[in-house]
Amino acid sequence: MKKSSEEILSSLASQGFRMTRLRKAIIGVFTGNGLPMSAEELMDILRAGNTAFNRTTVYREIGFLKARGVINEIQFLHERVKRYELASLEHHHHLVCLRCKRVEDIVLENDLADQERSILDSKGFHVTNHMLEFHGICRGCNR
Amino acid sequence: MKKSSEEILSSLASQGFRMTRLRKAIIGVFTGNGLPMSAEELMDILRAGNTAFNRTTVYREIGFLKARGVINEIQFLHERVKRYELASLEHHHHLVCLRCKRVEDIVLENDLADQERSILDSKGFHVTNHMLEFHGICRGCNR
DNA sequence: TTGACAAACGCAACTAAGTTGCATTAAACT
DNA sequence: AGTTTAATGCAACTTAGTTGCGTTTGTCAA
Numbered sequence: 083m084k085k086s087s088e089e090i091l092s093s094l095a096s097q098g099f100r101m102t103r104l105r106k107a108i109i110g111v112f113t114g115n116g117l118p119m120s121a122e123e124l125m126d127i128l129r130a131g132n133t134a135f136n137r138t139t140v141y142r143e144i145g146f147l148k149a150r151g152v153i154n155e156i157q158f159l160h161e162r163v164k165r166y167e168l169a170s171l172e173h174h175h176h177l178v179c180l181r182c183k184r185v186e187d188i189v190l191e192n193d194l195a196d197q198e199r200s201i202l203d204s205k206g207f208h209v210t211n212h213m214l215e216f217h218g219i220c221r222g223c224n225r
Numbered sequence: 226m227k228k229s230s231e232e233i234l235s236s237l238a239s240q241g242f243r244m245t246r247l248r249k250a251i252i253g254v255f256t257g258n259g260l261p262m263s264a265e266e267l268m269d270i271l272r273a274g275n276t277a278f279n280r281t282t283v284y285r286e287i288g289f290l291k292a293r294g295v296i297n298e299i300q301f302l303h304e305r306v307k308r309y310e311l312a313s314l315e316h317h318h319h320l321v322c323l324r325c326k327r328v329e330d331i332v333l334e335n336d337l338a339d340q341e342r343s344i345l346d347s348k349g350f351h352v353t354n355h356m357l358e359f360h361g362i363c364r365g366c367n368r
Numbered sequence: 369t370t371g372a373c374a375a376a377c378g379c380a381a382c383t384a385a386g387t388t389g390c391a392t393t394a395a396a397c398t
Numbered sequence: 399a400g401t402t403t404a405a406t407g408c409a410a411c412t413t414a415g416t417t418g419c420g421t422t423t424g425t426c427a428a
Contacts, residue, residue, distance in 0.1 A: 100395050100404060121385080136407050141386060143405090157300050159356050162415090163385070177350045188348065190340050197333050198359070205331065206364030207320045213302050214357045216341070221349030243375060243424050264414080279378050284415065286376090305386090306414070370428085377422065386412085393406065398399100 085170040087113040090152055097150075107133045108143050109152070117185050118156045118165035118176070158185075159215060179220035186220065228313040230256040233295055240293075250276045251286050252295070260328050261299045261308035261319070301328075302358060322363035329363065 087109050091101055099105075111127050112119070119127075121144060128135050144166060147153045156165040158178060173193065177186040198209040230253050234244055242248075254270050255262070262270075264287060271278050287309060290296045299308040301321060316336065320329040341352040 095396095098396095098404085102395070102405065104406085138387080138408080139406055145387095146405095155302070157302050159298070159300050177344065177348065177352075179350070180353070186348065186350065188344055188350075190343070194340075194357075197337075200333070201320065201331055201359060205320065205329065206367065207322070207329065207331075207359070207361055208367060209320075209359045209361040210323070211360040212358065213360075214337075214355065216344065216350070216352045217354040217356070218350055218352040224349065224351060238425095241375085241425090245376065245424070247377085281379080281416080282377055288416095289376095372427090373425090375422105375424075377420105379419095379421100381417085383416070384414090388411075389409095391406105391408095393404105395404075396402090398401080 083170060083172050084168065085113070090170075094150065094152075099146075099150075104133070104135055104139060105143060107131070107135075108140070108147070112147075112153060112166070112168050116167070116171070116187065118158075118167045120163040120165050122163065124166075156213075159217075175214045175216065177216045177218065177220065179223055180217055181219055181223040184220060188216070226313060226315050227311065228256070233313075237293065237295075242289075242293075247276070247278055247282060248286060250274070250278075251283070251290070255290075255296060255309070255311050259310070259314070259330065261301075261310045263306040263308050265306065267309075299356075302360075318357045318359065320359045320361065320363065322366055323360055324362055324366040327363060327365075331359070 087106070090109050090113070091106065094105075095101055107128060108124065111124060115127070121141060124144070125135065125137070125140055128140070144153070148155055148166070151169055153166045154169045156167065156176070158165065158176070171187075172189055174187045174189045177188050178184075179186075194212055194214070198212070201207050201209055230249070233252050233256070234249065237248075238244055250271060251267065254267055258270070264284060267287075268278065268280070268283055271283070287296070291298055291309070294312050296309045297312045299310065299319070301308065301319070314330075315332055317330045317332045320331050321327075322329075337355055337357070341355070344350050344352055
């Protein structure tokens with residue numbers, strides 16, 4: 083399910099896109115980091131690894147990877163920035179702790195299948211996707 | 226459940242806040258409009274009703290009503306603007322049609338009670354709130 | 369009714385987060 | 399090595415709000 087940096091790069095290369103220095107670095111960061119990252123955080127990580135970059139190019143690369151389906155965009159409720167994570171992760175949701183602000187992944191067994199069926203029945207609305215975010219207090223903050 | 230403009234205003238007045246011209250107008254717009262509205266849309270409606278206003282004051286009023294729990298903030302995934310709706314509406318979620326972009330409300334019977342229980346069991350994370358958005362094709366667009 | 373007080377307002381300037389246009393550079397194939 | 403076009407870098411711009419600060423105006427008490 084979760085793709086490696088090499089798999090992603092060679093799949094892009096096979097579609098005629100180039101393996102540039104920055105593209106490799108950015109895909110490396112995403113494959114090495116589970117949790118949703120903002121553009122700014124991504125740039126901090128690049129900086130920390132001494133990878134030179136230009137803001138515009140980073141934003142364009144994020145747009146590119148999003149358009150190719152390599153990463154997904156996430157918007158947390160109380161934030162103004164967009165976040166991104168690898169699209170090839172297992173379908174999951176996020177638990178956002180209101181106290182420590184940390185984000186945890188959660189995989190729901192059966193997910194929202196029941197709810198989506200009932201939406202189709204009651205509204206005739208055909209759900210193709212959903213986005214769900216839980217807020218609360220994590221185990222660590224609860225004692 | 227759904228509060229009237231008068232109920233909201235008198236509750237605010239009882240807490241020492243003033244019934245200003247703009248506050249009345251804005252609360253009137255929210256109580257008269259079911260669906261989540263952006264600051265810009267709110268201002269369009271005020272303009273259409275010949276209510277004079279200042280951008281800053283509208284933003285401050287939104288902040289005020291949010292802080293007092295009169296309205297809730299919503300962030301749709303593919304949008305950059307924040308939206309707001311009356312907090313006293315019944316707990317519900319949104320169906321966003323990918324084709325016509327229209328937003329519909331949905332009230333789930335039983336909501337996410339099962340999922341939240343399983344999150345507490347498996348992660349020790351105590352969910353106090355959640356936010357859920359469904360994407361798909363609405364009945365109208367499906368024929 | 370008038371005064372005083374703080375809530376609310378209006379203006380201008382600022383900020384965060386990203387976007388666009390355009391000229392330049394550099395992967396990858398021939 | 400040459401050519402093509404994807405990718406880059408810079409500067410300027412945009413959107414969606416925010417902040418500071420001096421002014422106005424509801425509301426309550428005298």
